Amino acid sequence: MSIWFVPRDAAARSMGADAVAAALTDRGETVVRNGSRGMLWMEPLIERAETRDGERVGWSNMTAVHIEQALPSEDSEHYVGPVEEIDYLARQNRWIYERVGVTDPLDPEDYLRHGGLAGLKNALAVSGDAVVDIITTSGLRGRGGAGFPAGIKWRTVAEQSAQPHAGESRDATPHKYICVNADEGDSGTFADRMLMEGDPFCLLEGMTIAAHAVGADRGLVYLRSEYPDAIATLQAAIDIARERHWLGDDILGSKVAFDVEIRVGAGSYVCGEETAMLESLEGRRGMVRAKPPLPAIKGLFGTPTVINNVLTIASVPSILARGAETYAALGQERSLGTQVFQLAGNIAQGGIVETAFGITARALVADFGGGTRSGKPVRAVQLGGPLGAYLPDDKLDVAMTYEALAAAGGMIGHGGIVVFDETVNMADQARFAMDFCVEESCGKCTPCRIGAVRGVETLDKIRAGQDVEGNTALLRDLCDVMTQGSLCAMGGLTPNPVLSAINQFPEDFQSPVIATG
């Protein structure tokens, strides 16, 4: 009897995967709800295998109506053949995403059969210090955008002694924390979400390895409220992990004690900034803190705290399982290992591409992405989220590494790539970037809080054709103040999309427009 795989990922569900799964069940078929393979233009992509771990063949863009008519066959125009041989997937190098789309995300046996816990077992066999050394050797850098070396951050936390919560009189127990930043607010990014929905045990395993490495006893995942499916899946995984002693007082019989809780965000983009996230976790307004002190020394409630992005932590189990040297052999310069790129916006083949650092933006957009969904020429690509620069089509040959992108005036950010076709108006996009900063600024520092408001006003004057030259000079000056004077990346990087739009697409700022963005 065949087994059918129908993704439970939110993106697949947003295209009707639940109805497809129900229709298969109604026909008496066995259905496994897997994660998504990340070929999102094919969703719902359903797969069939003869045994649980057998070769899987697939059908793309299925609907319940298709299933009600007949079980799909190899003659169907939706048939895509053996799924793992599809070029898009076969050309990737999946480390973080090795199980996503393959396993049932909430089946712990499936997790073990596909290499789960191998990294944690290797970690528990050596000292915490040795684990920090392994992470340092791997060259792993923070995937949240800043690219800070994870090993150095972990070393700092490991060297601190645990502290009780500052100002807390009731509970004087000393703690260290592992805080995972899952406040993935950048438009064009969804890799954290898909990992948490598609392989939540991987995140928990990575957090546990980090806890062993630095001597932390508590873990928190700050997860945005816009991701209800990820919240539910991760919570279910935490419950299962506790039952299995993958979390708790005596993890895998090792005497390591560590537990994880989810904290749900409340709709604030700036809380993705690490110190604002700490404020929010402490129950306050998400206002950015000045650094120093570094969170690694005085973080959550004044305790030493590791703050890493979901993808950083999810890289850890595979590094421990497959070896730091193998990982560090991938990539180039000081951008080692793999990055999970996310192809989004106006793109024919959007989704997840995990590959070694160093691939060009053009290879991602053209070869993997297949150009625009509309079929019109690519005009602009925004790399690295709402605070990243817009690049024109002729600048896409840049290598996707921290170093090469910085040299080209861009940034890798969280790996999001948003494609726009020729219908985009870049003055609208520049205005949106400033307006987004108005909306989401925490208000602590003046360049960001007031600069963004003045930026919108000045852009409106430029768009209306009022003294374009003078106002553009003023806007550049304002952007300089925001870049130099803001406390965090919100105000400091908002000038990236604004100035790149003006510099790369000046023609859009010459003719007055009426519509507002």
Next chain:
Amino acid sequence: MTITRQPEWNAEEAAALIAPIVAAESGPVLLCLQAVQAHYGHVYSDAIALIADACNVSRADVHGVFTFYADLRETPPPAVPVRLCAAEACQAVGARTLKAEWSAACEASPELATLTGVDEPIFCLGNCALGPAAMVNGELIGRADVARLCQAIDAAQAQERPL
């Protein structure tokens, strides 16, 4: 048409709701506000003083947290909330047009407008390869258009049961 009813404010019940949070957490204010909203659908103004007393902070502190976060509501939510993504990846595939079309549909039908509420833009639902993205009553919609939104609203209403 079924309208989701929100529970009436009950100070004793609310106090019992937040007491375990205050007892267990070092920084409980935001968690208390979220718990009140999860139960009552919005944050009744009486909740501010209640939380301030329970957490031993000023009402201004609680009010400050309440007003900072976009998710926390002063008024009951609409029966079937519709949120359209307004961020860049969805802009690239017609989010601005969808917003205009949706606004027109709501203007043409006051009943629809009441049912779904004023569209409060949301910045990114994590469905950036299948935009424009929308969320209808908590359900994510990919490649949204007015017809798909209306379909999802009908499905949400069919599921709703009066309390």
